[in-house]
Amino acid sequence: MTTTPLQKQSLILIVDDEPFMRAQLRLSLQCEGYRTAEAQDGREALAIFHELQPDIVLLDAIMPDMDGFECCTRLQLLDDSQYTPILMITGLEDQESVDRAFDVGAIDYVTKPIHWPVLRQRVKRLIQQSQLQQKLEVANRELQRLVTIDELTQIANRRRFEEYCAQEWQRMAREQLPLSLILCDVDFFKSYNDTYGHRAGDRCLQFVAKAIQDTVKRPADLVARYGGEEFAVILPRTYGDGALHIANRICAAVRKLAIPHSNSKIGNYVTISAGVATEIPQPNSDFQDIIDAADRALYQAKVAGRDRSEQYIQQSSSPVFFMNPSPQLA
Structure with missing residues (x-):
């Protein structure tokens, strides 16, 4: 299978307390050409996120000690760029749980059992949107710089x-x-x-x-x-x-x-x-x-x-x- 530059460069952090689920997610995403990192709980996820700055986080909602909702809230505080999408993976489909996932900062969610083609498409779309947003912000900053810089002397106008x-x-x-x-x-x-x-x-x-x-x-x-x-x-x-x-x-x-x-x-x-x-x-x-x-x-x-x-x-x-x-x- 041919992988795109987007997939080769993108790092996905998988956060789930079940080793079998982590393995399934890892193999599925690596087959698509993505790089992966894993965390078995919320605290480990925070440490790995701070160190590696992944492009997207796949976060299990139900975990012991620190659940995915609290972890998502804390990840938002660590995300200096504000561009890292969080995709919540949950077995809960009730309205309250869905609303809560979005309230704490999740961009999207998928339910268990995972429908793998849907997951792959959502991951691809979220990474593309995140990178497009970053490029747009860079372009806006450059545009702002240009409209406030004197063209001849390159100091403020x-x-x-x-x-x-x-x-x-x-x-x-x-x-x-x-x-x-x-x-x-x-x-x-x-x-x-x-x-x-x-x-x-x-x-x-x-x-x-x-x-x-x-x-x-x-x-x-x-x-x-x-x-x-x-x-x-x-x-x-x-x-x-x-x-x-x-x-x-x-x-x-x-x-x-x-x-x-x-x-x-x-x-x-x-x-x-x-x-x-x-x-x-x-x-x-x-x-x-x-x-x-x-x-x-x-x-x-x-x-x-x-x-x-x-x-x-x-x-x-x-x-x-x-x-x-x-x-x-x-």
Whole structure:
């Protein structure tokens, strides 16, 4: 008999306290090309499931100590992927037992005495459905990644930035912890494009994006392309001093790239300016506040000479800006 790749790869865990039934199931399934593992009770089934992560479980409903219903419930807790179907094998056909099997997480059931062609078809169908669901989930995750990634720079795009900013703003409001934002802008980028062409401009943005990404280390921080030659960095649980330090490091990292820019008005290389804002969000407030503050700080960094970061701090009714010129311009 010819076996399919599906059957050759699939592992079936057989759980039954009767050795003869386990042997029958094993021989029937192995004849179909499946790999099998066996457990004689619920506790052994839990241990084997944790170790081998089978593709499907054939579970006897009536077993001593831990019956199939309790075992099924516990198997659901162990199934990190949530894709492993459980097929209950039972001699009980009353409505209550059938309902209970589905309530504890069984996907389907067969009754004893087993009708072997029916069992083989149900096993095949359940494995196919499980694998199809896994592929669909992978495809959905990839699709979600694609719609939130900037195609040119391969960092988060504006859409992802706004989603994450709103999410972290709300979370920091609940926890009453600071959220910091850095807005960066490549200095004289239009002049760079005019001088070197748009293909070189694209490569420049890719290098700058990587330099920023390499500077921001924590998993909770997000680097995004905000638009055109602008980039944004979201820093949850970060106070102003820490955010300013990161902004200075970002400016230094881009400066260190030494990308030639003969028409820059402040030197011979590509540089960036950065604006930093930090707030402890208040409940029911809008995250647009911190974007506006960082944007004002970025504007002040440009006015002050570019290639530097500036921090926005609100004091009473008048904002105060702390300029941090680069070593080149100090």
